[in-house]
Amino acid sequence: MTINRQWLLARRPQGDVRPDDFRLAEGAVPVPQDGDVLVRSLFFGFDASQRIWLTDDGGYMPPIMPGEAMRCMGIGQVVESRNPDYRPGDLVEGFMSWQDYCLVRADGPMPLRHLPQADYPISWNLGVFGVGGLTAYFGVADGLKVGPGDTVVVSAATGATGSLAGQIARARGAKKVIGIAGGPEKCRWIVEQAGYDAAIDYRNDDLGAKLKELAPEGVNAYFDNVGGDMLDELFLHMAPRGRILICGAMSSGYTDVKLQGPANYMRICTHQLTVQGILLFFYADQIPQGAAQLGQWVAEGRIHVEENRQHGFEKAPELLPTLFSGKAPGKLVLHIADPV
Ligand SMILES: NC(=O)c1ccc[n+]([C@@H]2O[C@H](COP(=O)([O-])OP(=O)(O)OC[C@H]3O[C@@H](n4cnc5c(N)ncnc54)[C@H](OP(=O)(O)O)[C@@H]3O)[C@@H](O)[C@H]2O)c1
Numbered sequence: 001m002t003i004n005r006q007w008l009l010a011r012r013p014q015g016d017v018r019p020d021d022f023r024l025a026e027g028a029v030p031v032p033q034d035g036d037v038l039v040r041s042l043f044f045g046f047d048a049s050q051r052i053w054l055t056d057d058g059g060y061m062p063p064i065m066p067g068e069a070m071r072c073m074g075i076g077q078v079v080e081s082r083n084p085d086y087r088p089g090d091l092v093e094g095f096m097s098w099q100d101y102c103l104v105r106a107d108g109p110m111p112l113r114h115l116p117q118a119d120y121p122i123s124w125n126l127g128v129f130g131v132g133g134l135t136a137y138f139g140v141a142d143g144l145k146v147g148p149g150d151t152v153v154v155s156a157a158t159g160a161t162g163s164l165a166g167q168i169a170r171a172r173g174a175k176k177v178i179g180i181a182g183g184p185e186k187c188r189w190i191v192e193q194a195g196y197d198a199a200i201d202y203r204n205d206d207l208g209a210k211l212k213e214l215a216p217e218g219v220n221a222y223f224d225n226v227g228g229d230m231l232d233e234l235f236l237h238m239a240p241r242g243r244i245l246i247c248g249a250m251s252s253g254y255t256d257v258k259l260q261g262p263a264n265y266m267r268i269c270t271h272q273l274t275v276q277g278i279l280l281f282f283y284a285d286q287i288p289q290g291a292a293q294l295g296q297w298v299a300e301g302r303i304h305v306e307e308n309r310q311h312g313f314e315k316a317p318e319l320l321p322t323l324f325s326g327k328a329p330g331k332l333v334l335h336i337a338d339p340v
Contacts, residue, residue, distance in 0.1 A: 001028070002029050002101075003026050003100075004026065004027045004028060004029045004030070004099055004100045004101045005024065005025075005026055005099065005100050005313055006024070006025045006026070006027055006069045006097075006098065006099040006100075007022045007023070007024060007025075007069065007070050007098035007099070007313075007316050007317055008022065008023055008024075008025050008066075008067055008068060008069055008070070009021065009022060009054070009064050009065065009066050009067065009068055009069075009070060010022055010023040010066065011066055012054060012055075012056070012066065013051075013054055013255075015253070015255050016253060016255070016321060016324065016325075017051050017054060017320055017321050017324075018321060019317040019318045019320075019321070020317075021054075021317070022070060022098075022316075022317040024314075027099075029100075029101045030101060030102065030103045032080055032081070032082045032103055033082060034082050035082060035083050035105060035106075035107070036081075036082050036083065036103045036104070036105060037078055037080075037081045037082070037083050037086045037092070037103070037104045037105070037106065037112065038078070038079045038080040038081070038101060038102075038103055038104075039074075039076035039077065039078055039079065039092060039096060039101070039102055039103075039104050040076055040077050040078075040079050040100065040101055040337065041074055041075075041076050041096060041099065041100055041101070041102065041313075041336045041337065042074075042075045042076050042077060042091075042122070042335075042336055042337050042338065042339060043074060043075040043122070043123045043126060043333050043334065043335055043336060044072045044073075044074050044096070044098060044316060044333065044334040044336060045072060045073040045074060045075075045126035045127075045130060045131070045331070045332075045333055046072070046319055046320060046322075046323055046332040046333070046334070047072070047073060047131060047132075047160075047323075048248060048250060048254060048323050048324070049061075049248075049254075050070070050071065050072060050320060051253070051254040051255075051320070051323075051324070052254045053071055055254070055255070055256050056256060059254075060279065060281075061109075068097075069097035069098050069099045069102065070097060070098040070316070070317075071095060071096075071097050072095075072096055072097060072098060073093070073094070073095065073096070073126055073130060073131055074093070074094070074095075074096030074097075074126075075091065075092070075093050075115070075122055075123065075125055075126060076091075076092055076096055076102075076104075077089065077090070077091055077092075077339045077340065078090040078091075078092060079101065083106055085106060086106065086112070086114075090114060091114070091115040091122060091339060092104070092112050092113060092114060092115060093112070093113045093115055093125045093126065093130065094106075094108070094110060094111065094112035094113060095108055095110065095112075098313075098316050100313070100336070100337075109281045109284065110280070110281060110284055111284060111287070113125070113287070120298070120305075121307070122339075123307060123309065123331075123333045123335070124305060124307065126331060126333050127160055127305065127307055127330070127331030127333065128164060128294055128298060128303065128305045128331075129291045129294060129295070130160075130331070131160075131161075131280055132159070132160030132161040132164060132331055133160075133161075133164050133291075133294055134280055134283065134287060134290045134291065134294070135161050135247060135278060135280045136161045136162070136164040136165040136168055136223075137164075137168055137290045137293065137294055138278065138280070138283045138286070138290060139161075139165060139223060139245045139247055139278045140152075140165050140168040140169050140172065140221075140223065140245075141168070141172065141293075142283075143243075143245040143276050143278050144169075144221040144223065144243045144245050144276075145221075145243065146168075146169045146172050146173075146174050146220075146221050147172060147173055147174075148172075148173035148174070148175065149173075149174075149175050149220075150169070150173075150174045150175060150220040150221050151174070151175055151176045151178070151215045151217070151218070151219055151220050151221075151239070152166065152169040152174045152176070152177050152178070152219070152220065152221045152222075152223065153178045153179075153180065153211070153215070153219050153221075153222045153223070153234065154166045154169070154177070154178070154179050154180070154196075154222075154223040154225070155179075155180045155202075155222075155223070155224055155225045155226040155230055155234075155250075156180070156181070156225035156226055156248070156250050157179025157180055157181050157190050157194070157196065157199065158179075158181045158186045158189055158190060158194075158329035158330070159225060159250075159329075160330065160331040160332070161225060161247060161248070162179065162181075162223065162225050163190075163194050163306055163329060163330060164294075164303065165223045165247075166178075166179050166190075166194060166195075166196045166223075167194055167195060167196075167297075167302070167303045167304065168294075168297070168303070169221070169223075170195065170196075170302075171297050171302050171303065174221075176197050176198075176214070176215070177196045177197050178196065178197060178198045178199070178200065178211075178214050178215065178219075179191075179194065179196040179198075179199045179200070180199070180200045180202050180207070180226075180230065181199060181200075181201065181202070182201065182202055182203045182326065183201060183203055183204075184201055184204070186199075186201075186329065187199035187200070187201045189329050193304055193306065193329070194304055194306075194329075195304065198214050200214070202230060207230065207233050208233055208236065208237070211233070211234070211237040212237070215237060217239060218237060218238055218239025218240070218242065219234065219237050219238050219239060219242055220238075220239050220242050220243065221242065221243045221244075221245070222234050222238065222242070222243070222244045222245070223245050223247060224244055224245060224246050224247060224248070225247050225248045225249075225250055226248070226249065226250045226251045227246070227248070227249030227250070227251050227252060227259070228249065228251030228252065228260075229251070230251065231244075231246075231262050232262045232263055232264050233264075235262060235264035235265065235267040235268075235273075236264055236267065238267060238271055238273055239271070240271045240272060241271070241272050241273070241274075242271060242273050242274075243273070243274045243275075243276070244273060244274070244275045244276070245276055245277075245278055246275065246276070246277045246278070247277075247278050250323075250324065253324055305330075306329050306330025306331070307330050307331050307333060308327060308328045308329070308330045308331065308332045308333070309333050309334075309335060310332070310333070310334050310335070311334070311335045312334070312335075312336075313334075313336050315334060316334055319332060319334060
């Protein structure tokens with residue numbers, strides 16, 4: 001009998017998520033019912049939003065309950081299908097869970113995507129062609145509408161989303177792209193590898209003074225992955241009619257602690273700022289166009305893709321907390337198995 005390894009939620013995390021919030025189990029391979037697709041896991045992606053799904057209300061998705069397998073974005077190969085659009089052997093990307101085999105529905109808020117034949121690694125469908133890359137693309141192109149002449153700032157600029165957002169802004173003709181990250185090494189990476197014009201080390205630099213120096217005429221577009229005090233400071237450096245995109249709030253840790261709004265929000269009024277959110281679900285029907293544009297920029301060498309690939313099913317619980325405590329630049333993925 002084939003064994004299905006599973007990482008189940010042992011208890012709801014209190015504060016920071018910890019490896020022992022999960023427990024290892026072995027179950028049977030699930031049996032698909034009408035509409036289900038049985039998928040064998042090949043890669044798990046790691047996303048800060050997984051911490052949101054572990055809260056009492058789950059945020060924008062149903063909360064993961066103790067005893068359930070941890071939800072993730074993943075890449076898998078179809079083993080058996082009760083949905084005519086998917087066939088055994090197909091490679092797919094979508095909502096999966098931390099198990100060797102899981103049942104996936106194609107009718108959720110995001111499509112279960114067929115992966116194209118391509119000459120790049122399939123795991124890039126979780127990164128540059130996955131949630132991070134596509135959110136960066138729609139956030140910069142549609143949310144912030146970055147164009148020539150814009151000075152753009154991106155926070156969490158070595159993350160899966162932030163590392164691409166600035167490069168996309170550059171590809172759309174931005175005048176200056178500034179990234180914010182923690183530590184001198186990451187700041188060096190932002191400039192040398194991701195090609196940003198400048199970087200600010202939020203752990204060691206005076207953020208306000210650096211923004212004044214690097215963006216003396218103000219920031220036209222801010223791609224916010226961090227929220228909190230950083231967002232509050234950015235309000236003070238926005239140019240009149242500047243645009244802010246709220247993509248995430250890493251500084252909150254996404255725990256159950258109530259979030260505090262920005263104190264400097266009257267700048268929205270006095271500088272006629274636009275503040276907009278983004279959730280990739282709203283762009284679900286435009287994903288093929290977004291992926292095609294990203295693919296063109298990657299092929300032209302205008303976007304540097306960074307992947308932080310780890311190996312082994314057993315590692316999943318220890319990798320999730322590193323999104324909040326510090327990890328290498330780029331998209332964090334876990335290799336589970338190879339396609340057959
Ligand atoms: N709205 C959407 O549809 C959508 C889609 C994708 C992602 N997101 C959001 O985008 C954000 C980034 O996600 P990602 O997947 O791109 O990132 P990631 O690859 O998981 O990296 C997260 C980065 O955040 C930084 N960070 C962690 N804690 C921080 C803090 N307290 N202050 C400042 N920076 C901190 C870390 O870099 P340092 O070492 O520099 O601190 C880390 O590299 C998250 O908030 C996520 O929820 C939203």
